[in-house]
Amino acid sequence: MKYVDEYRDAAHAASLVASMQRLVTRPWVLMEICGGQTHTIMRYGIDELLPKDIELVHGPGCPVCVTAIETVDKAIAIASTPGVIFVSYGDMLRVPGSAGDLFRVKANGGDVRIVYSPMDALRIARQNPDRRVVFFAVGFETTAPANAMAVWQAKREGIANFSILAAHVLVPPAISLLLESPGNRVQGFIAPGHVCAVMGIAEYEELAARYRVPFVVGGFEPLDLLEAVHMLVSQLEAGRCEAENQYTRCVSRQGNAAARERMREVFTVTDRDWRGIGTIPASGLRLRPEYAAHDAEQLFEVQSTRAPEPSDCIGARVMQGIRKPVDCPAFGTRCTPEHPLGAPMVSAEGACAAYYAYRRHAFMAAV
Amino acid sequence: MCLAIPGELIETRETGGLRIGKVRFGGITRDTCLAFVPEAGPGDYVLVHAGFAISRINEAEAARTLALLEGAGLVAEELGPEPIP
Ligand code: SF4
Numbered sequence: 370m371k372y373v374d375e376y377r378d379a380a381h382a383a384s385l386v387a388s389m390q391r392l393v394t395r396p397w398v399l400m401e402i403c404g405g406q407t408h409t410i411m412r413y414g415i416d417e418l419l420p421k422d423i424e425l426v427h428g429p430g431c432p433v434c435v436t437a438i439e440t441v442d443k444a445i446a447i448a449s450t451p452g453v454i455f456v457s458y459g460d461m462l463r464v465p466g467s468a469g470d471l472f473r474v475k476a477n478g479g480d481v482r483i484v485y486s487p488m489d490a491l492r493i494a495r496q497n498p499d500r501r502v503v504f505f506a507v508g509f510e511t512t513a514p515a516n517a518m519a520v521w522q523a524k525r526e527g528i529a530n531f532s533i534l535a536a537h538v539l540v541p542p543a544i545s546l547l548l549e550s551p552g553n554r555v556q557g558f559i560a561p562g563h564v565c566a567v568m569g570i571a572e573y574e575e576l577a578a579r580y581r582v583p584f585v586v587g588g589f590e591p592l593d594l595l596e597a598v599h600m601l602v603s604q605l606e607a608g609r610c611e612a613e614n615q616y617t618r619c620v621s622r623q624g625n626a627a628a629r630e631r632m633r634e635v636f637t638v639t640d641r642d643w644r645g646i647g648t649i650p651a652s653g654l655r656l657r658p659e660y661a662a663h664d665a666e667q668l669f670e671v672q673s674t675r676a677p678e679p680s681d682c683i684g685a686r687v688m689q690g691i692r693k694p695v696d697c698p699a700f701g702t703r704c705t706p707e708h709p710l711g712a713p714m715v716s717a718e719g720a721c722a723a724y725y726a727y728r729r730h731a732f733m734a735a736v
Numbered sequence: 737m738c739l740a741i742p743g744e745l746i747e748t749r750e751t752g753g754l755r756i757g758k759v760r761f762g763g764i765t766r767d768t769c770l771a772f773v774p775e776a777g778p779g780d781y782v783l784v785h786a787g788f789a790i791s792r793i794n795e796a797e798a799a800r801t802l803a804l805l806e807g808a809g810l811v812a813e814e815l816g817p818e819p820i821p
Binding site for chain 2: 459563618621625
């Protein structure tokens with residue numbers, strides 16, 4: 370069996386696959402939301418291991434991929450402002466805006482720095498009181514509490530030169546949009562494990578009940594994903610639609626209340642533009658008015674223009690599970706991780722980058 | 737970007753009113769904010785994302801996950817270079 374000997378517990382993996390073979394009576398389309406899971410699926414060839422009738426499509430769960438092109442343009446404008454230190458998670462530097470990216474700003478002499486934690490950005494602000502330090506706060510519910518804490522702490526310590534450009538997105542509204550779209554094919558979801566470590570499972574129970582679709586909270590190791598798919602197929606074949614938890618070692622039903630509390634203190638829900646997809650109501654987080662002094666959106670006068678996507682990028686349809694990266698005419702030719710045309714090719718968690726890393730040889734050989 | 741890495745909490749201290757822990761991820765050690773896991777203490781294993789512990793996990797599970805992530809080269813990649821103090 371392909372790749373199965375690479376698994377931590379090959380016998381368990383093989384028995385899960387065999388059990389699915391017996392279970393499946395008809396085709397099912399499942400989506401993993403999270404780009405980290407897409408990466409694992411491609412790396413370990415999980416999609417190729419599954420019974421033919423089970424198709425995995427890849428969701429919009431990569432914050433790098435969904436940050437609106439207008440927001441990237443804003444980031445570039447702020448980073449280009451004299452005297453600013455612009456601080457970001459690494460992946461965002463290569464995301465194409467409508468003209469150039471943050472790397473270009475850095476190459477042209479802008480002070481753009483990469484950090485692992487927003488607390489590092491706060492430290493940079495403390496150390497440079499005469500400079501304006503702006504942190505690019507992207508991410509899903511996993512990352513929002515960390516970014517909230519940096520702002521909360523800045524206010525508490527009176528670090529007046531620290532602000533964030535908030536571009537947070539929320540998972541459940543994106544799932545609703547997918548399920549309500551007329552072209553939807555997805556019949557079951559692997560819910561994002563680390564988002565649920567913060568948020569708990571209640572939101573997914575509501576989605577399961579409202580749309581009569583099963584959810585399984587899944588982890589990030591190959592066996593986690595095989596188990597999650599097995600649990601989804603078991604539900605679907607039995608006609609059940611519940612929110613179950615495969616990733617119990619990290620996710621409790623109630624999630625992390627302390628993290629959510631800090632998030633709610635600092636952020637409030639807002640409509641948000643998703644790259645390529647458009648505006649999704651109540652799908653983002655912005656700073657509350659009490660934190661306006663740390664809101665880069667209000668501190669910097671930057672015009673936001675509606676910038677068009679490069680015309681041949683089908684990233685939006687890839688992220689909605691309608692198309693696969695290899696259906697894109699630019700894939701692997703005009704669009705590569707070194708020269709990404711669209712955002713899903715940038716981060717390792719973008720579906721196009723994952724296909725490029727693990728599938729391009731098979732694909733290129735076939736054409 | 738939503739990768740979270742398990743590590744062992746070695747010691748804790750207060751800095752600027754926040755509880756900070758030294759967390760060991762295999763061969764790498766990093767300061768981690770413990771504000772969201774007030775119950776965690778030295779010897780506990782925590783799941784860390786963007787410099788924050790977001791949940792506690794049991795030791796056996798943590799060791800297994802960490803070995804897998806290290807094997808794939810993901811721990812060093814995720815944590816990046818040592819921050820300048
Ligand atoms: S391969 Fe590149 S251009 Fe094509 S959909 Fe993916 S990111 Fe867009």
